Amino acid sequence: MTRQSSRRQLIRQGFLSALAVIACLVVLWIDLRTGLWSEVVVLSGIVGGLITFLLTAFVLRSTLARANARRWAPVNRLALTEFLHAIADEQRSELSRGIVVARSLELPTNGGADHASHAELEALRDQALRDRQDLSRALSSWAEFLATNSDDDPVLLHVAQIAIQLDLVRDCAIALETSPTAVNTAQLEAAIAESNGRFAALVDELQRQIKVHDEDSAAGR
Structure with a gap:
């Protein structure tokens, strides 16, 4: 992998992480302003699982992967x-x-x-x-x-x-x-x-x- 492709991968990971954070903020805003999730229990469970997946896949995992790569470089x-x-x-x-x-x-x-x-x-x-x-x-x-x-x-x-x-x-x-x-x-x-x-x-x-x-x-x- 070249330096340029490595930078493209980092940009892509950063973009996906930003989307995951924005999605979490949108869900929290809806909950605080409307109380929608307390009315639709099944849907709120699905959304909660989706948010957990996004945070794990695009934020936590990439952060741990970068730290691990630096450690074992x-x-x-x-x-x-x-x-x-x-x-x-x-x-x-x-x-x-x-x-x-x-x-x-x-x-x-x-x-x-x-x-x-x-x-x-x-x-x-x-x-x-x-x-x-x-x-x-x-x-x-x-x-x-x-x-x-x-x-x-x-x-x-x-x-x-x-x-x-x-x-x-x-x-x-x-x-x-x-x-x-x-x-x-x-x-x-x-x-x-x-x-x-x-x-x-x-x-x-x-x-x-x-x-x-x-x-x-x-x-x-």
Whole structure:
């Protein structure tokens, strides 16, 4: 979520909270000026329940959610950074300086995928498996915590999609090794390209989320 979309969400929440407060004031004004609710008992009960729901949903819940988000902001940032470590190329990245290069799967270099040897395809499968295990460990550690914050939903979805894509790369590599056809070659190349694209997209998403957290912390939100 970008800074702009975060502001739009805050404006929307503020607008709904204001409407809930106005509705409460209108109900109180009607009660004080006319005594209507004492005459229509069933309707007054329904209105009372509606007011309670509005106050809980749009005022109390949003206030508690913002307070909880501020309280756990350092932990949330740590979780996002952990994912960033899991998908960063360790040889080319310097996370402390904000330089993050996403991991990528490489096509066999000996003439391309259609001329890949058994050893090259095996190395590709092993790399895909290691990358998937790294993501799975990070996901198992932080998924429950991040799921409590809807802002982090895109991160969790991207991680799950990459894990599925890495399985597909592994399956395509096995298929090409078993049956070296043009179709299997094309499928492996497409799977690798898709996997690398998803890695890059997740890096961008994580960096955006971390930037939003840092800006909100600096603003004292």
